[in-house]
Amino acid sequence: MTALFIKDKEFHDFVAALVGATPVYAPVAKRSLFAFERLVSADALRLDYDVTILPPKKLFFPPAQELLKFTGGKFTASVHPEEKVLFGVHFYDVKAIDQTDQLFAEKNYDVNYMAHRQATTIVASNIQKVSRRAFFGTVGQEVHPKGHDAYLTKIGTGYVFETFTPKGEALTKHGNFEPATDTQRAEVVKVNAAVLEQCPEKLTHKSAEIATKVRQAFKNEELWRECAVDCFSCGTCNTVCPTCYCFDVQDTWNVDQKSGSRTRYWDACLTESFATISAGGGHVENFREERGERFRHRIMRKASYLNPKLGGPACVGCGRCSSQCTADIADPVRIINKIMAL
Amino acid sequence: MNHQCHWTEIENIFMPREATIVRTATPTPMEKHFTLKMADGKPMTFEPGQIVEASLFGYGEIPLGFASSPTRENTFDLVVRTVGRVSSAVNKLEKGQSIFIRGPLGKGFDLNKLRGKDVLIVAGGIGLCPTRSLIQYIMDRRTEFKRFVLFYGTRDPKQQLFLEDLVAWRASKDVEYFETVDKGDPSWKGNVGVITTLFPKVQITPETRVVICGPPVMFRFVIRELDKLGIKRENIFVDLERRMKCAVGKCGHCQINDKYVCVDGPVFAFSDIQGLEEAI
Amino acid sequence: MSKPKVAFFDFASCEGCQIEFTNYGDKAFLELLNHVDVVEFREAMSETTTEPIDIALIEGSFTREADRARLEDIRRRAKIVIAYGQCAATGGINALKNHQNDYLPCVYGKDAGMPHLASQKALPIDAAIKVDYKAFGCPMNKYEVLQIISHLVHGKEPVIPDYPVCVECKRRETVCRFAEGDHCMGQVARAGCDAPCPAAGIPCEACRGFVDHPNIPALKKVLVERAGFSKARAESKANMFTANQLELKP
Numbered sequence: 046m047t048a049l050f051i052k053d054k055e056f057h058d059f060v061a062a063l064v065g066a067t068p069v070y071a072p073v074a075k076r077s078l079f080a081f082e083r084l085v086s087a088d089a090l091r092l093d094y095d096v097t098i099l100p101p102k103k104l105f106f107p108p109a110q111e112l113l114k115f116t117g118g119k120f121t122a123s124v125h126p127e128e129k130v131l132f133g134v135h136f137y138d139v140k141a142i143d144q145t146d147q148l149f150a151e152k153n154y155d156v157n158y159m160a161h162r163q164a165t166t167i168v169a170s171n172i173q174k175v176s177r178r179a180f181f182g183t184v185g186q187e188v189h190p191k192g193h194d195a196y197l198t199k200i201g202t203g204y205v206f207e208t209f210t211p212k213g214e215a216l217t218k219h220g221n222f223e224p225a226t227d228t229q230r231a232e233v234v235k236v237n238a239a240v241l242e243q244c245p246e247k248l249t250h251k252s253a254e255i256a257t258k259v260r261q262a263f264k265n266e267e268l269w270r271e272c273a274v275d276c277f278s279c280g281t282c283n284t285v286c287p288t289c290y291c292f293d294v295q296d297t298w299n300v301d302q303k304s305g306s307r308t309r310y311w312d313a314c315l316t317e318s319f320a321t322i323s324a325g326g327g328h329v330e331n332f333r334e335e336r337g338e339r340f341r342h343r344i345m346r347k348a349s350y351l352n353p354k355l356g357g358p359a360c361v362g363c364g365r366c367s368s369q370c371t372a373d374i375a376d377p378v379r380i381i382n383k384i385m386a387l
Numbered sequence: 388m389n390h391q392c393h394w395t396e397i398e399n400i401f402m403p404r405e406a407t408i409v410r411t412a413t414p415t416p417m418e419k420h421f422t423l424k425m426a427d428g429k430p431m432t433f434e435p436g437q438i439v440e441a442s443l444f445g446y447g448e449i450p451l452g453f454a455s456s457p458t459r460e461n462t463f464d465l466v467v468r469t470v471g472r473v474s475s476a477v478n479k480l481e482k483g484q485s486i487f488i489r490g491p492l493g494k495g496f497d498l499n500k501l502r503g504k505d506v507l508i509v510a511g512g513i514g515l516c517p518t519r520s521l522i523q524y525i526m527d528r529r530t531e532f533k534r535f536v537l538f539y540g541t542r543d544p545k546q547q548l549f550l551e552d553l554v555a556w557r558a559s560k561d562v563e564y565f566e567t568v569d570k571g572d573p574s575w576k577g578n579v580g581v582i583t584t585l586f587p588k589v590q591i592t593p594e595t596r597v598v599i600c601g602p603p604v605m606f607r608f609v610i611r612e613l614d615k616l617g618i619k620r621e622n623i624f625v626d627l628e629r630r631m632k633c634a635v636g637k638c639g640h641c642q643i644n645d646k647y648v649c650v651d652g653p654v655f656a657f658s659d660i661q662g663l664e665e666a667i
Numbered sequence: 668m669s670k671p672k673v674a675f676f677d678f679a680s681c682e683g684c685q686i687e688f689t690n691y692g693d694k695a696f697l698e699l700l701n702h703v704d705v706v707e708f709r710e711a712m713s714e715t716t717t718e719p720i721d722i723a724l725i726e727g728s729f730t731r732e733a734d735r736a737r738l739e740d741i742r743r744r745a746k747i748v749i750a751y752g753q754c755a756a757t758g759g760i761n762a763l764k765n766h767q768n769d770y771l772p773c774v775y776g777k778d779a780g781m782p783h784l785a786s787q788k789a790l791p792i793d794a795a796i797k798v799d800y801k802a803f804g805c806p807m808n809k810y811e812v813l814q815i816i817s818h819l820v821h822g823k824e825p826v827i828p829d830y831p832v833c834v835e836c837k838r839r840e841t842v843c844r845f846a847e848g849d850h851c852m853g854q855v856a857r858a859g860c861d862a863p864c865p866a867a868g869i870p871c872e873a874c875r876g877f878v879d880h881p882n883i884p885a886l887k888k889v890l891v892e893r894a895g896f897s898k899a900r901a902e903s904k905a906n907m908f909t910a911n912q913l914e915l916k917p
Contacts, residue, residue: 076842076868099840108838112401115444118485122399152650153400153635160394263664275885277854278878279833291639294632295826296447298817300698305445307401309632311838314639316830317880322630323470330603332629332643332665336882342642342665350645371833371845371854371889446823472823479822 047214048230049222052203059220060087063130066219070104071132072097084132092133092199095176096363100138100287101131102145105161108284108311112157112294116304123306124156126164130216133170133197136237137181137361139190141287142167144355146192148290151354157309166212167193171236175243178364180378182241183248188357198233205233244362246378250385252358260349262384269337272380275372276336280313282343282366282375288359289313314346315339344380400635403442403487406431409462411482414548418513419478420454420466423486431463431488435520436495436626436654440634441465442487446476450631452517452653453491456524466516466548492634496521496598496624496654504596505534509609511582511601512541515548517626517653518600522552522562529561536563536589540582540601543568544575563589586612593617600626606667610657623657625667671721671820674707675751676741678727678734679761679789684752685710685726687806691813699813702820719744722819724751724802728761728789735795742796747819749800750792751812756801757876758911761789765910791911800825803875805908808860828858829879832871835862844870850894852904855881873905877912 051059063069069084072094079094081101111123134142142162149158169190194213198205205225208214225233248255262268283289293312298305312319319339320332333339347360360377367376405426412420425431433453442448449471455464465486467474477486506525510518525532537556541547547566556564565585567578578584582605597618599609606625613623629641629648636650644663646652660666675685689711691699706716723745729738742748753759763770765788771779792798802812815825828834832853836843844851844865853865856873864871883905890901 075840077847078842080840098842099837103840118405118444118487120402120444120487122402124394124399126394149637151636153637154392154394154397155635155637156394156397156399157401159397163394275882275888277831277833277882277885278880279831279854281833281837284834284837290637292632292637293640294448294638296442296445297814298445298821300695300702300813300817302702302817302820307442307444307447309638311834312632312638312640313830313834314642316834317878318829320630320640322628324602332603345644346642353645369837369843369846371843371851371893372885373893445821472826476821476823 047208048225049206049217050203050225050229051206051220051222055221056204057087060090062219063216068127068129069132070129092170093173095174096179096365099285100141101134102287104131104165105158106290110157110309112307112309114304114306124160126160128164130166130168132168134167134193135172136169136190137363138287139169139193140188140361143192144288144359145290147355166216168195168197169193171198172240173199175240176364176368177245178367178376179244179362180246180248180364181362182244184360184362185252185357187252198236200229200232200236205229248378249382252352255381255385256349256352259344259381259384266337269341272374273336273340275374276340277372278315278317278336278339280316281369283313283315284311285365285369287361287363314342344377347377348381403489405485406488408480408482408484408486414550415546418466418468418548420464421486422462422464424462426485430461433457433491434495435524436517437491438493438634438653439488439490440492441477443473443476447473449473450634453520454516456520456527458524458527468513493649493653494651501596502531503533505592505594506532507536507591507595508598509538509582511605512546514600515539518598519549521598526561535561536591538565538582538585540567543570544572565589583608583612591616596622598624603667620661621656621658624654625657626654627652670702670704672706673703673722673724674716674720676723676725679730680727680752680754682710682726684806687809690809703816722747722749724749725755725792726751728754728758729792729795730761730787730789732787738792738795747799748796749802749815750798751802752807753803753805753874753876753908755792756803757791757909758789759805759908762910764789766906801827803857804860805874811859830858831878832856832858832862834858836865839866841866845893850890850896852886855883855886872907874908876909
């Protein structure tokens, strides 16, 4: 691991050189919000973003990902990863990527995700502006971000660029870096620690206590029903979540009616028919028929079910679900704190 | 990142293999029974209770349990009930055509827990398909197991599957076979009533290992009977059905609390899932 | 089905959905004609047919009792009937007249009581005949219709989404209308259109109607609390393309 420093005015050239050398995906303005998009120029980069609409999972696990193409009975896999740099990822999203890395790799290794993931060099960046529903300061504190190749922190008149892997190291050739001083390195620690205190929302308890008590609240039907009264079953809380990765698979034909493709699409456990099976004769069996049951499943999955596997909650405190739920009922902080206060 | 193996070194779990239909039968108007052989000539190695994803390009994939025993070499059976888009398309196929298969997937029956024991299988409706794999296995290696009792219930006599098997089981000394229908018809001479009405007809010892597969509602009632008989819950094995899209533990549809039916099951020891509120 | 015979018919509508069918571009349209035989389509040909057909695409709503016989005749001749576009699927924008107290005095002033203004409700065609599938939307989504036809050519039941437009907005990473102080009905509107309106900065008007079980009380609440609508406007907003779905839950 090395820590380097680059001055503000040279940082622009570094980003421009990167963009010239390789596809770079980074936060850019999208109307009044932000999104990770292909960076066309260094000027478009917005490291002062608070949070993006969608998490960067979309680069490894796109909203629609073709699994195979077929023509009659012949078929070929559709894995064509693009070597790229994912630039400016906040630490909560780094944690989430690390979780999806684990979940897609475990047991049955998912080539479709892993190929894109392995073709990506991740440069994380410190949080310059905290989003209005963030709670990353108090969620899963025992889980530390890992899996990124470099970490960029804005301090004073420039950026400290820490590298953790050869892939991260390789990027430094594009910029005029100098070794970081001890003072600068100390500043990095200070800046990244300070932001944890700035979240507008806070969980009142530690992950392990939450995992136990939330799980015990499973049978509190009244609670879950009430939480979900205004739920639209629209799945926004799922689709914008950096640790949600459920999908549907559909086959379609091309207009020639002979060839076509099998594609997976983001799915959401909050939508009504997510757990429905056909039982024949037009009958269906929906294993989570009520809104409250679906709402509960998400909270359980974020706060409890996956903890043993991940070493902490499957929630990183980005606040995307809270801010994007139009009925404003999805906020995990509100629900979890409510359960912890029961 | 932590996962060091490179993706190019690993088989793509979403790529199916071609299987050729060598025989078909139509036990009921709703079901079709396929006997298949892998097109590359390789044997299909599986355990009773495991599943496959069967697909037709353009139509999609569906999860199905093996309906034959691995002791019947070279071929394997699938029974498809016409319920949706894929099953409707598959059930139009005939001998010589292909079905595309991913699998075997999931966990089947732990045969070591059944060997040397009395075994009771309770199958309701289409639940006979995945258990037929185990039934055939037991019949083929009958000496490895002690007493073998089979309960089979369907909505009405027309819903019965594997009619040739039923004839053989009724006559066989290797299995104590009991059957029932929820609703009889003039031709039906047997028991009428839900599957639990079969319990008083036979002595089941508390040491019996029990396998249950059927519609969701059936599990609860059968387990209530087994509790009365004093059968330990770790000796009860349930074969569950859920919506599945990937069957490899990723897509999330089959999740029951923190378990994935497709990789942790579909066969579970009841003691492992009795604490899961969403299980049965 | 080998090269199915496809025919278009229209009732109370603007025929925009039929026009939309000609907008695939030459290549895709000509390729499609290799797989279906269009036997009646008054937007593009003068021939008509009284013969049996495989797929009837019926545009427009059922607004006159006199139309019933023609609908029944099409049903008798067609193997598959598709309610083509929102007017046919739910009554669509025509159903606005079903709650005509809203506008009669406003539009016609003192003449609002004239007898010819009283007409039958605008209803979906399944109020008159059995419909097999619905191609929702105003206009219908031509790519979805292509998939529906493609599925039917292969004997597969079409896949029609029952999730809301929010799902598609998120897949496209559209800035939510509510994030910009606007309103939207995408939370209750049936998806399948790929959510072009919010992506262009326009609220979803639910032109494909509602999902099967829309949370209408929550919609009204959100329109009042977040979009600043009056209660009355929130009520009427939820009626634009969907009056019949609220009144005539099948």
